[in-house]
Amino acid sequence: MIRLLSLIVAAVATTAAQAAPNDGDAAAAEILNDIHAVNNLDKTLAFYHDVFGLDGQTQPITSRGFPALTNSPGARLRLAVLHLPNTSFGLQLMEFSGVERKPGRFGVSDPGASHLILRVRDLNRVVDAAKKSGAEIVTPSGAPVKLPPTAVGSSAILMRDPDGYLVEGEEVTSSNGSPSNGNVQSAGMRFAMADRNATLKFYGDLLGFKLAGGTEFRVNTAMTDFTGVPQGSQSRGLNVAAPGTNPLVFYEFKDLPQTRLHLHLPDPGVPAISFRVKDLDGLVKRMRAARVPTVSADGKVVRFTPSARSILVEDPNGIKVELYEALENVRNEKDLKHLPDK
Secondary structure, eight states, X not given: OOOSSTTSSHHHHHHHHTOOOOSSSOSEEEEEEEEEEOSOHHHHHHHHHHHHOOOOOOEEEOOSSHHHHHTOTTOEEEEEEEOOTTOSSEEEEEEEESSOOOOOOOOTTSTTOEEEEEEESOHHHHHHHHHHHTOOBOSTTSXXXXXXXXXXXSEEEEEEOTTSOEEEEEEOSOOSSSOOSSSEEEEEEEEEOSOHHHHHIIIIIITOOOEEOOSSOEEOHHHHHHHOOOTTOEEEEEEEOOSSSSOEEXXXXXXXXXXXXXXXXXXXXXXXXXXXXXXXXXXXXXXHHTTOOBOSGGGOOEEEETTEEEEEEEXXXXXXXXXXXXXXXXXXXXXXXXXXXX
């Protein structure tokens, strides 16, 4: 089964097969991948291998459908998907070529800022490897910060990967699933939001997820020390109910500078995520009525096989969102002649 962006190669299909379905009758059945566009795929793979012990195989993508999906005519793509233990999604790394790319660098409070959370057994090993690799450490102290008892882990540090994405290493003593032989035990995602109400409408009303979080801004000393924002900064968050330990969280700071970056999917640093959805046609219709921006060429759904099709849209925070649908009732092989990758 070919899926793009999230499920176009067999490696991605393996990741999706390990995902658990979401609870409830929701349009978004599951989170598929955290998507990172990278400057140099080999360099980024080396970072995640050397610092976190994660590996993925590079796959060249030849489908003619993905330029329409991503609205990047003439683009070529190399892709790798990293398996994340005890996690319902994978980390998808994509290197575009053949098109102009403008790297973007998000500040912690900028709408759409993307954090990958990697929960590990030995955080000191991660810190040592990150510094050896020359990675930028965002946490001002340059050392792990102790987390409050309500947090998943005991301590954490924030860094940037080679493409500027924020990566959080968080030390945990156990995982909710089977212990991994590697250092990474589980993972999560965190995105900065521009508008809480708009985020609730997109992920709750349109995608059907249940989101929970207080409306009041509060001072979180550990968050301040961890991210390097000014002392006394107030923040609030929204947790998305989905399989895993806090797999998807949105956060917002009060009265901190925010720069809205307008990036395209090929641009290194662009925030992006993919979901498997039910009734893609109905969902797209509702999104158009809600004036959700469409990224895919001509605003159209792209069909890659008789059983797989996708569209790319943008959420209220500037995050690129792939909506993928797997059709259960495939007609016949004659449909292949109408597909863009044939």
